[in-house]
Amino acid sequence: MNVFFILSAFLITRLLLAEQREFGWISVREFYRRRVRRLAPALLVMVGAVTLDGWAFAPAAERTYLRGDILATLTYVMNWRLVLRDDQYFEEFTHPSITRHAWSLSVEEQFYLVVPLLIIAALTYAHRRSARTAGFVVLALASAAWASTIDLDSPGGQAHAYYGTDVRMQALALGVAAGVWTGHRGRGGGLLRARDRRDPLDAGDRRLEILGWVGLVATLAGIALIEPLSDWMFTRGGMLLTSLAGLAWIIGCAQRVPTPLVRLHANRLAVHTGKISYGPYLYHWPIYLWLVRAFGRGHVIPLAVATLVLSYAAADASYRWLEKPVIKRGVRAFGGRRAGAVGLVGVLVAALAIPAGASTAAHEVSAPQYPQYVAHIPTLVEGQATYTPPARPLAVTLYGDSVPYFLAQRMPKDNFSNLVVTNAGAPGCDLLDAPVQWMATRQQPNDAPCREAKAAFGPTVRSSDSRLAVLMPTLYLALRHDVDGKVLWLDDAAYRDLITRTLTKTLTTARTSGAAKFAVTTVPCRTIDELQVPPEYRGDFDKFPQLVAEAGHPKRVNAIITAWAKEHHVPVLDLAGAVCGSSYQPTRHGITLYDDGIHFSPEATPMIWGWLAPQIVAAAR
Incomplete structure:
Protein backbone atom coordinates (compact mmCIF):
# COMPACT_ATOMS: atom_id res chain seq x y z
CA MET A 1 0.00 0.00 0.00
CA ARG A 195 9.85 17.58 -21.88
CA ASP A 196 12.85 19.54 -20.58
CA ARG A 197 16.09 17.77 -21.56
CA ARG A 198 17.44 18.52 -18.11
CA ASP A 199 14.71 16.36 -16.56
CA PRO A 200 16.52 13.45 -14.86
CA LEU A 201 13.68 11.19 -15.92
CA ASP A 202 14.48 11.93 -19.60
CA ALA A 203 18.23 11.38 -19.33
CA GLY A 204 18.29 7.58 -19.38
CA ASP A 205 20.58 7.61 -16.37
CA ARG A 206 21.99 4.13 -15.81
CA ARG A 207 22.09 4.76 -12.07
CA LEU A 208 18.32 5.30 -11.97
CA GLU A 209 17.84 2.06 -13.87
CA ILE A 210 19.91 0.13 -11.31
CA LEU A 211 18.14 1.93 -8.48
CA GLY A 212 14.77 0.92 -9.93
CA TRP A 213 15.71 -2.76 -10.16
CA VAL A 214 17.02 -2.75 -6.59
CA GLY A 215 13.81 -1.09 -5.43
CA LEU A 216 11.65 -3.62 -7.27
CA VAL A 217 13.49 -6.62 -5.81
CA ALA A 218 13.49 -5.12 -2.31
CA THR A 219 9.78 -4.31 -2.49
CA LEU A 220 8.85 -7.82 -3.64
CA ALA A 221 11.07 -9.34 -0.95
CA GLY A 222 9.39 -7.17 1.67
CA ILE A 223 5.94 -8.28 0.55
CA ALA A 224 6.98 -11.92 0.73
CA LEU A 225 9.01 -11.89 3.94
CA ILE A 226 7.68 -9.19 6.27
CA GLU A 227 4.80 -10.32 8.46
CA PRO A 228 1.69 -8.12 8.77
CA LEU A 229 2.00 -5.61 11.61
CA SER A 230 5.59 -6.61 12.29
CA ASP A 231 7.03 -4.53 15.12
CA TRP A 232 10.05 -3.77 12.94
CA MET A 233 7.84 -1.95 10.43
CA PHE A 234 6.74 0.61 12.98
CA THR A 235 9.21 0.75 15.86
CA ARG A 236 12.48 0.55 13.91
CA GLY A 237 11.80 2.50 10.76
CA GLY A 238 10.78 -0.47 8.64
CA MET A 239 7.96 1.42 6.94
CA LEU A 240 10.34 4.23 6.01
CA LEU A 241 12.88 1.78 4.58
CA THR A 242 10.28 -0.14 2.58
CA SER A 243 8.92 3.19 1.37
CA LEU A 244 12.40 4.12 0.14
CA ALA A 245 12.54 0.81 -1.73
CA GLY A 246 9.17 1.53 -3.31
CA LEU A 247 10.31 5.03 -4.21
CA ALA A 248 13.43 3.67 -5.92
CA TRP A 249 11.26 1.30 -7.96
CA ILE A 250 8.93 4.13 -8.99
CA ILE A 251 11.79 6.46 -9.98
CA GLY A 252 13.29 3.71 -12.13
CA CYS A 253 9.96 3.09 -13.85
CA ALA A 254 9.20 6.80 -14.30
CA GLN A 255 12.01 7.37 -16.79
CA ARG A 256 10.76 8.32 -20.23
CA VAL A 257 13.37 6.30 -22.09
CA PRO A 258 12.89 2.64 -23.04
CA THR A 259 15.12 1.02 -20.44
CA PRO A 260 14.61 -2.70 -19.66
CA LEU A 261 12.76 -1.82 -16.46
CA VAL A 262 10.49 0.61 -18.26
CA ARG A 263 9.77 -1.94 -21.01
CA LEU A 264 8.89 -4.51 -18.37
CA HIS A 265 6.11 -2.23 -17.15
CA ALA A 266 5.10 -0.86 -20.54
CA ALA A 353 -32.30 4.35 5.71
CA ILE A 354 -30.52 0.97 5.67
CA PRO A 355 -32.20 -1.28 8.26
CA ALA A 356 -30.24 -1.43 11.49
CA GLY A 357 -27.97 -4.41 11.95
CA ALA A 358 -27.12 -6.48 14.98
CA SER A 359 -26.19 -4.48 18.06
CA THR A 360 -22.97 -5.19 19.84
CA ALA A 361 -25.05 -5.70 22.95
CA ALA A 362 -27.24 -8.74 23.39
CA HIS A 363 -30.70 -8.78 21.90
CA GLU A 364 -33.81 -10.91 21.74
CA VAL A 365 -33.68 -13.35 18.84
CA SER A 366 -35.65 -12.16 15.85
CA ALA A 367 -34.36 -13.20 12.44
CA PRO A 368 -37.06 -13.00 9.79
CA GLN A 369 -34.57 -13.92 7.09
CA TYR A 370 -34.46 -17.46 8.54
CA PRO A 371 -37.47 -19.77 8.89
CA GLN A 372 -39.21 -19.51 12.24
CA TYR A 373 -40.67 -22.99 11.86
CA VAL A 374 -39.24 -26.11 10.21
CA ALA A 375 -41.69 -28.89 9.39
CA HIS A 376 -39.21 -31.74 9.84
CA ILE A 377 -36.07 -31.53 11.97
CA PRO A 378 -33.82 -34.60 11.66
CA THR A 379 -32.13 -35.91 14.78
CA LEU A 380 -28.52 -35.05 15.50
CA VAL A 381 -27.97 -38.07 17.76
CA GLU A 382 -29.84 -41.35 17.58
CA GLY A 383 -32.17 -41.69 20.55
CA GLN A 384 -31.83 -38.04 21.63
CA ALA A 385 -34.42 -36.55 23.97
CA THR A 386 -37.53 -34.97 22.48
CA TYR A 387 -38.24 -31.35 23.21
CA THR A 388 -41.09 -30.88 25.66
CA PRO A 389 -42.13 -27.26 26.13
CA PRO A 390 -41.79 -26.07 29.71
CA ALA A 391 -45.05 -25.18 31.45
CA ARG A 392 -44.05 -21.53 31.63
CA PRO A 393 -41.74 -19.48 29.37
CA LEU A 394 -38.12 -20.31 30.09
CA ALA A 395 -35.79 -17.35 29.60
CA VAL A 396 -32.27 -18.36 28.56
CA THR A 397 -29.21 -16.26 27.69
CA LEU A 398 -26.84 -17.80 25.16
CA TYR A 399 -23.32 -16.38 25.56
CA GLY A 400 -20.10 -16.75 23.57
CA ASP A 401 -18.70 -15.83 20.18
CA SER A 402 -20.22 -15.98 16.70
CA VAL A 403 -21.18 -19.67 17.04
CA PRO A 404 -23.93 -19.05 19.65
CA TYR A 405 -24.64 -15.71 17.97
CA PHE A 406 -25.68 -17.38 14.72
CA LEU A 407 -27.30 -20.33 16.47
CA ALA A 408 -29.58 -17.91 18.30
CA GLN A 409 -30.16 -15.73 15.25
CA ARG A 410 -31.14 -18.70 13.06
CA MET A 411 -33.17 -20.54 15.69
CA PRO A 412 -36.56 -21.80 14.41
CA LYS A 413 -38.20 -20.54 17.59
CA ASP A 414 -41.73 -21.63 16.67
CA ASN A 415 -40.52 -25.23 16.93
CA PHE A 416 -39.53 -24.61 20.54
CA SER A 417 -42.42 -22.87 22.23
CA ASN A 418 -41.88 -21.32 25.66
CA LEU A 419 -38.11 -21.28 25.10
CA VAL A 420 -37.16 -17.59 25.05
CA VAL A 421 -33.54 -17.18 23.97
CA THR A 422 -31.61 -13.95 24.38
CA ASN A 423 -28.60 -13.68 22.10
CA ALA A 424 -25.48 -12.56 23.98
CA GLY A 425 -23.06 -13.87 21.37
CA ALA A 426 -20.51 -11.52 19.83
CA PRO A 427 -18.87 -12.42 16.48
CA GLY A 428 -15.12 -12.83 16.77
CA CYS A 429 -15.14 -12.57 20.55
CA ASP A 430 -12.63 -14.65 22.48
CA LEU A 431 -13.69 -15.88 25.92
CA LEU A 432 -10.25 -14.94 27.24
CA ASP A 433 -9.15 -11.32 27.57
CA ALA A 434 -5.58 -12.14 26.50
CA PRO A 435 -4.90 -11.68 22.76
CA VAL A 436 -4.61 -14.66 20.45
CA GLN A 437 -1.04 -15.09 19.19
CA TRP A 438 -1.03 -16.09 15.54
CA MET A 439 2.41 -15.51 14.04
CA ALA A 440 5.56 -14.42 15.82
CA THR A 441 4.44 -10.79 15.79
CA ARG A 442 0.76 -11.01 14.86
CA GLN A 443 -1.74 -10.81 17.66
CA GLN A 444 -5.52 -10.68 17.62
CA PRO A 445 -6.87 -8.89 20.69
CA ASN A 446 -10.56 -8.61 21.41
CA ASP A 447 -12.03 -5.63 19.60
CA ALA A 448 -14.30 -2.93 21.00
CA PRO A 449 -17.61 -4.72 20.16
CA CYS A 450 -16.34 -7.82 21.96
CA ARG A 451 -15.41 -5.87 25.05
CA GLU A 452 -18.81 -4.19 24.97
CA ALA A 453 -20.54 -7.58 24.69
CA LYS A 454 -18.57 -8.97 27.63
CA ALA A 455 -19.48 -5.96 29.76
CA ALA A 456 -23.12 -6.36 28.70
CA PHE A 457 -23.37 -10.06 29.65
CA GLY A 458 -24.41 -9.51 33.28
CA PRO A 459 -26.89 -6.70 32.54
CA THR A 460 -28.36 -8.82 29.73
CA VAL A 461 -28.96 -11.78 32.04
CA ARG A 462 -30.59 -9.44 34.51
CA SER A 463 -32.74 -7.49 32.04
CA SER A 464 -33.95 -10.64 30.27
CA ASP A 465 -34.78 -12.26 33.62
CA SER A 466 -33.00 -15.38 32.44
CA ARG A 467 -33.28 -18.43 34.65
CA LEU A 468 -30.42 -20.12 32.78
CA ALA A 469 -27.22 -18.76 31.24
CA VAL A 470 -25.49 -21.04 28.75
CA LEU A 471 -21.84 -20.45 27.93
CA MET A 472 -20.53 -21.78 24.63
CA PRO A 473 -16.70 -21.59 24.88
CA THR A 474 -14.89 -20.60 21.73
CA LEU A 475 -12.49 -22.40 19.45
CA TYR A 476 -9.98 -19.67 20.29
CA LEU A 477 -9.22 -21.60 23.49
CA ALA A 478 -7.32 -24.12 21.34
CA LEU A 479 -4.99 -21.39 20.04
CA ARG A 480 -1.92 -19.79 21.60
CA HIS A 481 -2.39 -16.61 23.63
CA ASP A 482 -0.12 -13.84 24.84
CA VAL A 483 -0.49 -13.84 28.61
CA ASP A 484 1.39 -11.02 30.33
CA GLY A 485 4.01 -10.91 27.58
CA LYS A 486 4.48 -14.69 27.35
CA VAL A 487 3.08 -16.86 24.56
CA LEU A 488 1.29 -19.75 26.29
CA TRP A 489 -0.68 -22.77 25.20
CA LEU A 490 -2.39 -25.78 26.73
CA ASP A 491 0.97 -27.27 27.73
CA ASP A 492 1.40 -24.40 30.19
CA ALA A 493 -0.24 -24.58 33.60
CA ALA A 494 -0.63 -20.80 33.63
CA TYR A 495 -2.73 -20.95 30.44
CA ARG A 496 -4.93 -23.75 31.77
CA ASP A 497 -5.37 -21.75 34.95
CA LEU A 498 -6.39 -18.70 32.92
CA ILE A 499 -9.11 -20.74 31.21
CA THR A 500 -10.54 -22.04 34.48
CA ARG A 501 -10.42 -18.61 36.12
CA THR A 502 -12.29 -17.12 33.14
CA LEU A 503 -14.93 -19.87 33.35
CA THR A 504 -15.36 -19.14 37.06
CA LYS A 505 -15.64 -15.41 36.41
CA THR A 506 -18.36 -16.02 33.81
CA LEU A 507 -20.24 -18.31 36.21
CA THR A 508 -20.03 -15.70 38.98
CA THR A 509 -21.27 -12.93 36.68
CA ALA A 510 -24.27 -15.02 35.61
CA ARG A 511 -25.26 -15.94 39.17
CA THR A 512 -24.83 -12.47 40.62
CA SER A 513 -26.93 -11.14 37.72
CA GLY A 514 -29.88 -13.31 38.67
CA ALA A 515 -29.43 -16.56 36.73
CA ALA A 516 -30.50 -19.42 38.98
CA LYS A 517 -28.78 -21.96 36.73
CA PHE A 518 -25.66 -22.03 34.60
CA ALA A 519 -24.54 -24.53 31.97
CA VAL A 520 -21.54 -24.85 29.66
CA THR A 521 -21.13 -26.63 26.33
CA THR A 522 -18.10 -28.44 25.02
CA VAL A 523 -16.34 -27.19 21.88
CA PRO A 524 -17.30 -29.28 18.82
CA CYS A 525 -14.80 -30.69 16.35
CA ARG A 526 -14.23 -29.86 12.69
CA THR A 527 -11.47 -30.51 10.14
CA ILE A 528 -8.65 -28.06 9.52
CA ASP A 529 -9.71 -27.78 5.87
CA GLU A 530 -13.17 -26.70 6.97
CA LEU A 531 -11.71 -23.98 9.16
CA GLN A 532 -10.65 -21.99 6.07
CA VAL A 533 -7.72 -20.35 7.81
CA PRO A 534 -6.60 -17.20 5.93
CA PRO A 535 -3.38 -17.78 3.92
CA GLU A 536 -1.34 -15.41 6.11
CA TYR A 537 -2.00 -17.72 9.11
CA ARG A 538 -1.36 -21.06 7.37
CA GLY A 539 2.38 -20.93 7.99
CA ASP A 540 1.77 -20.61 11.71
CA PHE A 541 -0.48 -23.66 11.69
CA ASP A 542 2.12 -25.65 9.76
CA LYS A 543 4.70 -24.98 12.49
CA PHE A 544 2.47 -26.37 15.25
CA PRO A 545 0.85 -29.67 14.23
CA GLN A 546 -0.33 -30.24 17.80
CA LEU A 547 -2.23 -26.95 17.60
CA VAL A 548 -3.85 -28.06 14.34
CA ALA A 549 -4.91 -31.34 15.96
CA GLU A 550 -6.41 -29.54 18.95
CA ALA A 551 -8.21 -26.99 16.78
CA GLY A 552 -9.78 -29.81 14.81
CA HIS A 553 -10.59 -32.00 17.83
CA PRO A 554 -10.34 -29.88 21.01
CA LYS A 555 -10.03 -32.82 23.39
CA ARG A 556 -7.72 -31.06 25.85
CA VAL A 557 -9.87 -27.92 25.91
CA ASN A 558 -12.98 -29.99 26.54
CA ALA A 559 -11.21 -31.95 29.28
CA ILE A 560 -10.45 -28.66 31.05
CA ILE A 561 -14.07 -27.51 30.63
CA THR A 562 -15.46 -30.82 31.88
CA ALA A 563 -13.16 -30.97 34.92
CA TRP A 564 -13.99 -27.38 35.85
CA ALA A 565 -17.73 -28.03 35.47
CA LYS A 566 -17.54 -31.09 37.73
CA GLU A 567 -15.73 -29.10 40.40
CA HIS A 568 -18.35 -26.30 40.30
CA HIS A 569 -21.37 -28.58 39.89
CA VAL A 570 -22.22 -27.09 36.49
CA PRO A 571 -24.07 -29.25 33.93
CA VAL A 572 -22.15 -29.89 30.71
CA LEU A 573 -24.03 -29.88 27.42
CA ASP A 574 -21.75 -32.17 25.41
CA LEU A 575 -22.07 -30.56 21.99
CA ALA A 576 -18.74 -32.07 20.95
CA GLY A 577 -20.01 -35.57 21.70
CA ALA A 578 -23.23 -34.93 19.80
CA VAL A 579 -21.54 -33.46 16.72
CA CYS A 580 -18.43 -35.63 16.64
CA GLY A 581 -19.55 -38.95 18.07
CA SER A 582 -17.07 -41.78 17.61
CA SER A 583 -16.00 -40.36 14.22
CA TYR A 584 -16.72 -36.92 12.85
CA GLN A 585 -18.74 -36.64 9.67
CA PRO A 586 -19.11 -33.27 7.92
CA THR A 587 -22.71 -34.05 7.00
CA ARG A 588 -25.71 -35.54 8.80
CA HIS A 589 -28.74 -36.73 6.90
CA GLY A 590 -27.29 -35.07 3.80
CA ILE A 591 -27.04 -31.72 5.60
CA THR A 592 -23.65 -29.97 5.81
CA LEU A 593 -22.94 -29.16 9.46
CA TYR A 594 -20.66 -26.14 8.97
CA ASP A 595 -20.99 -23.49 6.31
CA ASP A 596 -17.46 -22.09 6.84
CA GLY A 597 -15.80 -24.52 9.20
CA ILE A 598 -16.71 -22.44 12.25
CA HIS A 599 -20.44 -21.74 12.25
CA PHE A 600 -23.24 -24.24 11.91
CA SER A 601 -24.91 -23.85 8.54
CA PRO A 602 -28.44 -22.41 8.36
CA GLU A 603 -29.67 -25.82 7.20
CA ALA A 604 -28.01 -27.63 10.12
CA THR A 605 -29.06 -25.11 12.78
CA PRO A 606 -32.57 -26.57 13.35
CA MET A 607 -30.95 -30.01 13.81
CA ILE A 608 -28.52 -28.57 16.39
CA TRP A 609 -31.43 -26.94 18.21
CA GLY A 610 -33.37 -30.19 18.12
CA TRP A 611 -30.62 -31.69 20.26
CA LEU A 612 -29.72 -28.56 22.27
CA ALA A 613 -33.20 -27.38 23.33
CA PRO A 614 -34.05 -30.47 25.45
CA GLN A 615 -30.57 -30.22 27.04
CA ILE A 616 -31.25 -26.59 27.97
CA VAL A 617 -34.63 -27.39 29.52
CA ALA A 618 -33.05 -30.18 31.57
CA ALA A 619 -30.22 -27.93 32.74
CA ALA A 620 -32.72 -25.25 33.88
CA ARG A 621 -34.58 -27.57 36.24
Missing part, protein backbone atom coordinates in the same frame (compact mmCIF):
# COMPACT_ATOMS: atom_id res chain seq x y z
CA ASN A 2 2.92 2.36 0.63
CA VAL A 3 3.90 2.04 -3.04
CA PHE A 4 0.45 3.34 -3.96
CA PHE A 5 0.85 6.32 -1.63
CA ILE A 6 4.34 7.12 -2.94
CA LEU A 7 3.27 6.90 -6.58
CA SER A 8 0.20 9.07 -5.99
CA ALA A 9 2.20 11.74 -4.13
CA PHE A 10 4.99 11.70 -6.71
CA LEU A 11 2.68 12.13 -9.70
CA ILE A 12 0.50 14.77 -8.03
CA THR A 13 3.59 16.77 -7.08
CA ARG A 14 5.00 16.66 -10.60
CA LEU A 15 1.65 17.82 -12.00
CA LEU A 16 1.42 20.71 -9.54
CA LEU A 17 4.97 21.85 -10.30
CA ALA A 18 4.24 21.70 -14.04
CA GLU A 19 1.16 23.86 -13.45
CA GLN A 20 3.26 26.37 -11.53
CA ARG A 21 5.84 26.47 -14.34
CA GLU A 22 3.26 26.89 -17.10
CA PHE A 23 0.84 29.37 -15.51
CA GLY A 24 2.88 30.98 -12.76
CA TRP A 25 0.54 29.79 -10.01
CA ILE A 26 -1.23 26.70 -8.63
CA SER A 27 -5.02 26.85 -8.55
CA VAL A 28 -6.04 25.03 -5.39
CA ARG A 29 -9.71 25.22 -6.35
CA GLU A 30 -9.04 23.70 -9.77
CA PHE A 31 -6.94 20.98 -8.15
CA TYR A 32 -9.81 20.00 -5.85
CA ARG A 33 -12.24 20.07 -8.76
CA ARG A 34 -10.07 17.68 -10.78
CA ARG A 35 -9.78 15.33 -7.82
CA VAL A 36 -13.56 15.23 -7.32
CA ARG A 37 -14.12 14.66 -11.03
CA ARG A 38 -11.65 11.78 -11.05
CA LEU A 39 -12.65 10.01 -7.85
CA ALA A 40 -16.30 10.71 -7.06
CA PRO A 41 -18.23 8.98 -9.91
CA ALA A 42 -16.85 5.47 -9.41
CA LEU A 43 -16.95 5.91 -5.63
CA LEU A 44 -20.66 6.72 -5.80
CA VAL A 45 -21.26 3.60 -7.91
CA MET A 46 -19.40 1.40 -5.42
CA VAL A 47 -21.18 2.94 -2.43
CA GLY A 48 -24.51 2.70 -4.24
CA ALA A 49 -23.97 -1.02 -4.84
CA VAL A 50 -22.99 -1.53 -1.21
CA THR A 51 -26.08 0.40 -0.11
CA LEU A 52 -28.33 -1.76 -2.29
CA ASP A 53 -26.70 -4.86 -0.84
CA GLY A 54 -27.32 -3.53 2.67
CA TRP A 55 -30.98 -3.11 1.87
CA ALA A 56 -31.59 -6.39 0.08
CA PHE A 57 -29.02 -9.05 0.93
CA ALA A 58 -26.62 -8.29 3.79
CA PRO A 59 -27.25 -10.26 7.00
CA ALA A 60 -27.88 -8.31 10.18
CA ALA A 61 -24.34 -8.81 11.50
CA GLU A 62 -22.88 -7.11 8.42
CA ARG A 63 -25.23 -4.14 8.78
CA THR A 64 -24.05 -3.30 12.31
CA TYR A 65 -21.74 -0.49 11.18
CA LEU A 66 -22.83 -0.17 7.55
CA ARG A 67 -24.54 3.21 7.66
CA GLY A 68 -21.67 4.86 9.47
CA ASP A 69 -19.12 3.14 7.23
CA ILE A 70 -20.81 4.45 4.09
CA LEU A 71 -20.91 8.00 5.45
CA ALA A 72 -17.26 7.75 6.54
CA THR A 73 -16.32 6.49 3.07
CA LEU A 74 -18.11 9.35 1.33
CA THR A 75 -16.52 11.92 3.63
CA TYR A 76 -13.05 10.32 3.40
CA VAL A 77 -12.58 9.58 7.10
CA MET A 78 -12.96 5.80 6.94
CA ASN A 79 -9.43 5.19 8.19
CA TRP A 80 -10.07 7.06 11.46
CA ARG A 81 -13.42 5.32 11.91
CA LEU A 82 -11.59 2.00 11.74
CA VAL A 83 -9.00 3.25 14.24
CA LEU A 84 -11.72 4.30 16.68
CA ARG A 85 -13.26 0.84 16.68
CA ASP A 86 -9.90 -1.00 16.91
CA ASP A 87 -10.40 -2.69 13.54
CA GLN A 88 -7.79 -5.30 12.62
CA TYR A 89 -7.08 -5.20 8.88
CA PHE A 90 -5.94 -8.82 8.54
CA GLU A 91 -8.85 -10.27 10.53
CA GLU A 92 -11.61 -11.84 8.44
CA PHE A 93 -13.15 -14.39 10.79
CA THR A 94 -15.95 -12.04 11.82
CA HIS A 95 -17.68 -9.51 9.56
CA PRO A 96 -15.13 -7.04 8.15
CA SER A 97 -16.58 -3.78 6.89
CA ILE A 98 -17.52 -3.93 3.23
CA THR A 99 -15.97 -0.47 2.82
CA ARG A 100 -12.87 -1.26 4.88
CA HIS A 101 -10.66 -0.89 1.80
CA ALA A 102 -11.67 2.78 1.53
CA TRP A 103 -9.31 3.55 4.42
CA SER A 104 -6.45 4.14 1.97
CA LEU A 105 -8.59 6.40 -0.22
CA SER A 106 -9.38 8.39 2.91
CA VAL A 107 -5.67 8.74 3.72
CA GLU A 108 -4.99 9.90 0.18
CA GLU A 109 -7.83 12.43 0.17
CA GLN A 110 -6.76 13.86 3.52
CA PHE A 111 -3.32 14.28 1.97
CA TYR A 112 -4.85 15.94 -1.12
CA LEU A 113 -6.45 18.55 1.13
CA VAL A 114 -3.06 19.87 2.22
CA VAL A 115 -0.52 18.94 -0.46
CA PRO A 116 -1.17 21.88 -2.84
CA LEU A 117 -0.90 24.26 0.11
CA LEU A 118 2.35 22.65 1.27
CA ILE A 119 3.87 22.85 -2.19
CA ILE A 120 2.80 26.49 -2.60
CA ALA A 121 4.42 27.23 0.77
CA ALA A 122 7.62 25.43 -0.25
CA LEU A 123 7.81 27.35 -3.53
CA THR A 124 7.12 30.64 -1.76
CA TYR A 125 9.44 30.43 1.24
CA ALA A 126 12.25 28.15 0.01
CA HIS A 127 14.26 29.25 -3.01
CA ARG A 128 16.43 26.26 -3.81
CA ARG A 129 15.60 22.70 -4.76
CA SER A 130 17.42 21.24 -1.77
CA ALA A 131 15.54 23.40 0.73
CA ARG A 132 12.18 22.65 -0.86
CA THR A 133 12.91 18.93 -0.81
CA ALA A 134 14.34 18.90 2.70
CA GLY A 135 11.09 20.04 4.27
CA PHE A 136 9.26 16.97 3.00
CA VAL A 137 12.11 14.64 3.96
CA VAL A 138 11.92 16.02 7.50
CA LEU A 139 8.15 15.42 7.46
CA ALA A 140 8.74 11.78 6.47
CA LEU A 141 11.32 11.32 9.24
CA ALA A 142 8.99 12.92 11.79
CA SER A 143 6.19 10.57 10.75
CA ALA A 144 8.49 7.56 11.13
CA ALA A 145 9.63 8.75 14.55
CA TRP A 146 6.02 9.27 15.63
CA ALA A 147 5.06 5.78 14.42
CA SER A 148 7.74 4.26 16.68
CA THR A 149 5.91 5.61 19.76
CA ILE A 150 2.61 3.82 19.06
CA ASP A 151 1.75 0.97 21.45
CA LEU A 152 1.41 -2.09 19.22
CA ASP A 153 0.40 -4.28 22.15
CA SER A 154 -3.06 -2.72 22.24
CA PRO A 155 -5.75 -3.27 19.59
CA GLY A 156 -6.18 0.48 19.26
CA GLY A 157 -2.47 0.91 18.71
CA GLN A 158 -2.39 -1.76 16.01
CA ALA A 159 -5.32 -0.13 14.21
CA HIS A 160 -3.69 3.31 14.49
CA ALA A 161 -0.37 2.01 13.17
CA TYR A 162 -2.00 0.49 10.12
CA TYR A 163 -4.70 3.02 9.23
CA GLY A 164 -3.41 6.33 10.62
CA THR A 165 -2.74 9.17 8.20
CA ASP A 166 0.01 10.39 10.52
CA VAL A 167 1.80 7.05 10.16
CA ARG A 168 1.31 6.76 6.40
CA MET A 169 2.52 10.33 5.93
CA GLN A 170 6.11 9.04 5.73
CA ALA A 171 5.34 7.35 2.40
CA LEU A 172 3.36 10.31 1.09
CA ALA A 173 6.03 12.82 2.11
CA LEU A 174 8.75 10.77 0.41
CA GLY A 175 6.68 10.77 -2.79
CA VAL A 176 6.35 14.56 -2.61
CA ALA A 177 10.08 14.96 -1.90
CA ALA A 178 10.96 12.88 -4.97
CA GLY A 179 8.51 14.86 -7.07
CA VAL A 180 10.00 18.16 -5.91
CA TRP A 181 13.59 17.00 -6.44
CA THR A 182 13.01 15.70 -9.97
CA GLY A 183 10.72 18.61 -10.88
CA HIS A 184 13.51 21.22 -10.92
CA ARG A 185 15.90 21.94 -13.77
CA GLY A 186 18.90 22.43 -11.51
CA ARG A 187 19.98 23.14 -7.97
CA GLY A 188 18.30 26.53 -7.94
CA GLY A 189 14.61 27.30 -7.84
CA GLY A 190 13.83 26.96 -11.56
CA LEU A 191 11.17 24.42 -12.48
CA LEU A 192 11.27 22.12 -15.48
CA ARG A 193 9.46 22.86 -18.68
CA ALA A 194 7.44 20.13 -20.33
CA ASN A 267 3.23 -3.81 -22.04
CA ARG A 268 -0.35 -3.14 -23.15
CA LEU A 269 -1.96 -5.03 -20.26
CA ALA A 270 0.10 -3.18 -17.66
CA VAL A 271 -0.58 0.20 -19.26
CA HIS A 272 -4.32 -0.44 -19.50
CA THR A 273 -4.39 -1.74 -15.93
CA GLY A 274 -2.68 1.46 -14.82
CA LYS A 275 -5.36 3.54 -16.55
CA ILE A 276 -8.24 1.68 -14.88
CA SER A 277 -6.44 0.91 -11.59
CA TYR A 278 -8.83 3.00 -9.50
CA GLY A 279 -11.67 0.64 -10.45
CA PRO A 280 -10.09 -2.67 -9.32
CA TYR A 281 -9.13 -0.96 -6.08
CA LEU A 282 -12.71 0.21 -5.46
CA TYR A 283 -14.60 -2.88 -6.55
CA HIS A 284 -12.44 -5.83 -5.51
CA TRP A 285 -13.25 -5.88 -1.79
CA PRO A 286 -17.08 -5.79 -2.03
CA ILE A 287 -16.92 -8.39 -4.81
CA TYR A 288 -14.68 -10.61 -2.69
CA LEU A 289 -17.00 -10.39 0.33
CA TRP A 290 -20.07 -11.10 -1.80
CA LEU A 291 -18.37 -14.19 -3.22
CA VAL A 292 -17.37 -15.33 0.29
CA ARG A 293 -20.94 -14.85 1.45
CA ALA A 294 -22.22 -16.96 -1.46
CA PHE A 295 -19.59 -19.70 -1.62
CA GLY A 296 -17.49 -19.54 1.56
CA ARG A 297 -13.69 -19.23 1.84
CA GLY A 298 -12.89 -22.89 1.32
CA HIS A 299 -11.45 -22.71 -2.20
CA VAL A 300 -8.84 -19.97 -2.01
CA ILE A 301 -7.49 -20.05 -5.56
CA PRO A 302 -10.88 -20.11 -7.37
CA LEU A 303 -12.07 -17.36 -5.03
CA ALA A 304 -9.03 -15.20 -5.82
CA VAL A 305 -9.36 -15.79 -9.57
CA ALA A 306 -13.08 -15.00 -9.57
CA THR A 307 -12.48 -11.83 -7.56
CA LEU A 308 -9.74 -10.72 -9.94
CA VAL A 309 -11.74 -11.39 -13.10
CA LEU A 310 -14.96 -9.79 -11.88
CA SER A 311 -13.14 -6.77 -10.42
CA TYR A 312 -11.20 -6.19 -13.62
CA ALA A 313 -14.33 -6.49 -15.75
CA ALA A 314 -16.23 -4.08 -13.50
CA ALA A 315 -13.31 -1.64 -13.51
CA ASP A 316 -12.96 -1.74 -17.30
CA ALA A 317 -16.66 -1.04 -17.78
CA SER A 318 -16.54 1.71 -15.15
CA TYR A 319 -13.60 3.42 -16.82
CA ARG A 320 -15.03 3.23 -20.34
CA TRP A 321 -18.58 4.33 -19.62
CA LEU A 322 -18.35 6.37 -16.44
CA GLU A 323 -14.94 7.64 -15.38
CA LYS A 324 -13.48 8.55 -18.78
CA PRO A 325 -16.56 10.54 -19.94
CA VAL A 326 -16.59 12.46 -16.65
CA ILE A 327 -12.84 13.15 -16.86
CA LYS A 328 -13.30 14.60 -20.35
CA ARG A 329 -16.58 16.47 -20.00
CA GLY A 330 -17.32 16.61 -16.28
CA VAL A 331 -20.83 15.97 -14.97
CA ARG A 332 -22.19 17.29 -18.28
CA ALA A 333 -21.54 13.78 -19.59
CA PHE A 334 -24.44 12.58 -17.41
CA GLY A 335 -26.83 15.48 -17.24
CA GLY A 336 -24.91 18.19 -15.45
CA ARG A 337 -24.45 19.17 -11.82
CA ARG A 338 -28.07 18.53 -10.95
CA ALA A 339 -27.75 14.88 -11.93
CA GLY A 340 -24.57 14.56 -9.84
CA ALA A 341 -26.23 16.18 -6.84
CA VAL A 342 -29.28 13.94 -7.18
CA GLY A 343 -27.03 10.87 -7.30
CA LEU A 344 -25.12 11.90 -4.20
CA VAL A 345 -28.24 12.78 -2.23
CA GLY A 346 -29.94 9.57 -3.35
CA VAL A 347 -27.05 7.43 -2.11
CA LEU A 348 -26.92 9.32 1.21
CA VAL A 349 -30.64 8.99 1.83
CA ALA A 350 -30.61 5.30 0.94
CA ALA A 351 -27.59 4.68 3.15
CA LEU A 352 -29.15 6.45 6.13
